[in-house]
Structures are given as structure tokens and as C-alpha cells.
Amino acid sequence: MPVEQGKVMKGCVLWFRRGLRLHDNPALLKALSAKTEFYPIFIFDGRTAGISKDTSYNRVRFLLESLQDLNQQLQIHHGKLHFIKGDPACVFEALHKVIPLESVSFEQDPEPIWESRDVRVKTVLDEQGIKWFEEVSHTLWNPLKVIDTNGGVPPLTYQMFLHTVSVIGAPPRPVDDPDWAGVKFGSLPAELGEGIQVFESIPTPEQLEYFPPQISNELIIQWVGGERKALSKMQERLKVEKNAFLNGYYLPNQARPDLLSPPTSQSAALCFGCLSVRRFYWAVHDMFNHIFSGHGQSNQHITGQLIWREFFYTMSVKNPYYGEMERNPICLNLPWAENKELARKWESGQTGYPFIDAVMRQLHQEGWVHHVARNAVACFLTRGDLWLSWEVGLQIFLRELLDADWSLCAGNWMWVSSSAFEQLLDCSTCVCPVNYGRRLDPQGEYIRRYIPELRNYPEEYLYEPWRAPLDIQEKAGCYIGQQYPERIVDHSVASQKNRKIMEDIRLSLVSHTPHCCPSNVEEVRQFMWLPESCTDHLCVDQK
Numbered sequence: 001m002p003v004e005q006g007k008v009m010k011g012c013v014l015w016f017r018r019g020l021r022l023h024d025n026p027a028l029l030k031a032l033s034a035k036t037e038f039y040p041i042f043i044f045d046g047r048t049a050g051i052s053k054d055t056s057y058n059r060v061r062f063l064l065e066s067l068q069d070l071n072q073q074l075q076i077h078h079g080k081l082h083f084i085k086g087d088p089a090c091v092f093e094a095l096h097k098v099i100p101l102e103s104v105s106f107e108q109d110p111e112p113i114w115e116s117r118d119v120r121v122k123t124v125l126d127e128q129g130i131k132w133f134e135e136v137s138h139t140l141w142n143p144l145k146v147i148d149t150n151g152g153v154p155p156l157t158y159q160m161f162l163h164t165v166s167v168i169g170a171p172p173r174p175v176d177d178p179d180w181a182g183v184k185f186g187s188l189p190a191e192l193g194e195g196i197q198v199f200e201s202i203p204t205p206e207q208l209e210y211f212p213p214q215i216s217n218e219l220i221i222q223w224v225g226g227e228r229k230a231l232s233k234m235q236e237r238l239k240v241e242k243n244a245f246l247n248g249y250y251l252p253n254q255a256r257p258d259l260l261s262p263p264t265s266q267s268a269a270l271c272f273g274c275l276s277v278r279r280f281y282w283a284v285h286d287m288f289n290h291i292f293s294g295h296g297q298s299n300q301h302i303t304g305q306l307i308w309r310e311f312f313y314t315m316s317v318k319n320p321y322y323g324e325m326e327r328n329p330i331c332l333n334l335p336w337a338e339n340k341e342l343a344r345k346w347e348s349g350q351t352g353y354p355f356i357d358a359v360m361r362q363l364h365q366e367g368w369v370h371h372v373a374r375n376a377v378a379c380f381l382t383r384g385d386l387w388l389s390w391e392v393g394l395q396i397f398l399r400e401l402l403d404a405d406w407s408l409c410a411g412n413w414m415w416v417s418s419s420a421f422e423q424l425l426d427c428s429t430c431v432c433p434v435n436y437g438r439r440l441d442p443q444g445e446y447i448r449r450y451i452p453e454l455r456n457y458p459e460e461y462l463y464e465p466w467r468a469p470l471d472i473q474e475k476a477g478c479y480i481g482q483q484y485p486e487r488i489v490d491h492s493v494a495s496q497k498n499r500k501i502m503e504d505i506r507l508s509l510v511s512h513t514p515h516c517c518p519s520n521v522e523e524v525r526q527f528m529w530l531p532e533s534c535t536d537h538l539c540v541d542q543k
């Protein structure tokens, strides 16, 4: 037990789960304000931060890099981040035996999937008389407050969400950076008890038994985790935002999708909390106000994508079944087919549709794909072509994405597959895997990058290689059905059949009780990156 001048020193713990940063961290300020010995810890329990035993190597690496970055920053202040493997409730019980804990602070994890973990930990802390503090900083607004303000239920449309948060007011600004002067870091014994492992240093993925995939292609885009990287990337990102404002548009990553340049996305950093969402939000709004000296219309729309994040989080808060179909009250029970073989081909980038396969291969290789690319593969798996349940896609995305986030991922899957948004059941906005790809990647560079088999195909056949005559296939060194697969469905046939099923279901729906749905057609167009010419009644692939 730590002893100072005959007194047993008490300790305060900052329990990192997400929120892996020192800036804008109210839980950190709370822990430091106690002026006792300070113990920053991360508990690896095979769940926290969305890491399970199936999680991809890329994602685990990103997490461990983020922890390493925190550790290095704490070392500058003569401390360290303690990495402990075990069950969180047991870890706190064991810790309290060796260090009398005064308090434990942590950031709110608002989704219901964390509730059982948090209830168990809070119970143990209460039983031991240890104070605990849960601070809101993973979201712009406290989702519970949004729900309260909306009369006890989450807003069902994005527009309703905007209205509700306008009643609450602007989100809080980031809190101050910590003052490290006088902070005393405590040290932990090497052993804490059975079933608990205290690591000397931050482990590698391999030490935690995660191994890299066997991929022959070298990584084209390498993502690096950590707060310092995220903050410097934010500066790059702000330049892109500024350029957009000066050129009269906003939401640059979504308005002008670029599949080839190094991405300026912050989604993985936001997901693990290496970057504070409030820091990002206010940096964009302050810059906008600065550029237009208060004369521009700085409104929520300039950070509209961050509001989608809030919307999906809030919607999931009281719904433990949000990530599934049958028990989920906001999800329609659509009669999806079951076909493991088709699902496997989709997952492994072997559908025979080059744009779809390129996206899935990039996902496996690098762990991040653009929003429009996610839309394309999600639509293809579900209502567009294969008619397989969105739950299949959700599991793969949660495993592979660096930014995998239970509520955001499930919310988007329901949205794209029309599972919770029945206004779209006519499938009018179905995305064609050929035309959509062509619009996004007109020269086919993206396809050539991720599908080396097709590298020598002429542009004319790159999106539909099954149409290439045999002599072209031979010249390109890739026969369809041999080096690259035949298409697994005929899109025009499959999408028509699916559209008919959707239409029948829509007509059979008698209940018009309020449900979550898109606010209007324009919102669908923006979300799915559909062309201006796409009307509510015409399918993009029919044009």
C-alpha cells in the first residue's frame, strides 16, 4: 500500500475506455482534482472499446497505438498508462485491496451494450464506498438529455433531432487541458490477483493474440492511432473544410467523394476518442465564423455528419436490440434470404462486380472505406442485389472497420437496407454496382488499385468485365470465371425482383405508427450521394 509520512495514500483512477486523449477530457480533470495519487488505466476485457476476439488486426493495432501514444504523453509528465487484462469489476475490487481508492472517473459510454459492464463496476464501487464520476464527452450532447427533451423517446428523424438539440442549445465547448504541475502518479504492483494480468508496457497486437491477415498487396493507406496524430490530422482536415467554405460548399468529404487521395477522415479517431468530437465541431464552426466574420450562416448543417453520429447514438441508447432485426422495435422484419455462400463471396470481394469487390478488399486490407463505398456494398448485400440481412453485413463491418461503432454501424445498416425506414421500401434509391462505381471512379483507378487481376482491363470493360470478349480477356491476362469470378447475380434481374418484394411489403404495412425514417427525399439523396437528377420514383440504375 502506498504510504506517505505514516499515512496511507489514497488513489484516484481514470478509467480509459474510449476517450483516449488528454485534451477535452472532463473525466481526467475530475480525477486530477482530487490531489491524491493518480492511476490512469486501461482494462482489456475483450469487449471495451469494441474489441472482441474476432476484431481485425488493423483495429486492434489502432487501439494499441492510441494507448501507446497516451502512455508516451503521460511519460512526459513522469507517469504511465497502466494496461491491465481482466474483468473490470474484479480489477477494481483487486485494486482497492492494494490502493485505497477514493474515486474512479470515466467517460460516459452511452450505448446499452456497455450497460451490464458499467452497472457491475458501479455496484462494486458503491459497495466499497468508492466515489465514481461519469462524464459526458463522447458525444456533443448527452443522449439522455436529448431523449428527455424530446418527451422521453429518441427523435425519430434527423430533422426532429435537429429541432430537439436546437431547443437544448449549442453543445458545450471543450474543457481546458489538464495542469500537470504537482500531479503524483501511483505505481501498481506486478500482481493484482488471479485472472488479472498487469502489463509492464503497452502490448503489441501479437502479445494479445491478434495476427495480421495474409494479404499479398502492400498497404496503400496506413492508418495510425493516437491523440497526437489525430490532432495534427485535424489541422489538415480544417484546411479542406476551409477550402470548401471559400468555394461555397460544405461537408467536403461527403459532397465531393475522393476514393483515391489519402483520406482526411477522423472517424477512427472519433470512435476511440483520440479526437474530441467537441474539439472538431467547434474548430469547424469557429473557422466558419472567422472566415465570414459572423455574416455567414453558421448552422448545424456545416457539421451535419457529426449530427448523424449523435442521431444514431441517441436512437440506440434505450434499445439493447438495436443491432439486430427480430427483437428490435424500430426494425422491420423483412424476409431476407439466407445464403452463406453468397455472403462469403460478398465478404471476400469475389462477387464479380469489380467496384463492390474493390471496396470489400480495401476494407479487409486497410480497415477504412469511404461512406459512399459503404453505401454501395451495403445496398448490394441487402435490398439492391443479394437480398441478405443487414445483420450479416453489420458483423463484418464491426469486425473490420477501424471506426466500427455499434450504434453508428447498425444505424447506417438499417438506414441503407431500408430496414427501419419504410418510406424507402419502393427501393427507388437503389444503387447500381456498375453505374455508381463509374460515377465515383470514372477512370477505374480505384478498381485497378484493389483488384490487381483486372489491372490491364480497358476502361470500357472494367466495371462489367463479364462483357469483355475473350480476346480482350486474354490480352488483359485475366479470364472471367478463372482469375476473376463471374458475377454472382445479374443486377438488373435481382434488383427488379427485390424492388417488387419491397413494394409488396410496403403495401401490406397497415400500421402508420411513428417510426424512424428519413426526413425527406433530399436527405436520402445527400446521404447516398445520388445524382441531382435522381427523383424519388426512378431508380438510379434505370437512367
Ligand SMILES: Cc1cc2nc3c(=O)[nH]c(=O)nc-3n(C[C@H](O)[C@H](O)[C@H](O)COP(=O)(O)OP(=O)(O)OC[C@H]3O[C@@H](n4cnc5c(N)ncnc54)[C@H](O)[C@@H]3O)c2cc1C
Pocket: 251, 253, 254, 264, 265, 266, 267, 268, 270, 271, 305, 306, 307, 308, 309, 310, 312, 369, 370, 371, 372, 374, 375, 378, 397, 401, 403, 404, 405, 406, 408, 409, 410, 412, 413, 416
Ligand atoms: C453501412 C454503413 C456503416 C457505417 N458504419 C460506421 C461505423 O461503424 N462508424 C462510423 O464512425 N461511421 C460509420 N458509417 C458512417 C460513415 O460512413 C463514416 O462515419 C464516414 O465514412 C467517415 O468518413 P469521414 O470521417 O470522412 O466523414 P465526414 O463526412 O468527415 O464526417 C465527420 C464525422 O461524422 C461522423 N459521420 C459521418 N457520417 C456519418 C453517418 N452516416 N453516420 C454516423 N456518423 C457519421 C463520423 O464520425 C465522421 O468521422 C457507416 C456508414 C454506412 C453506410
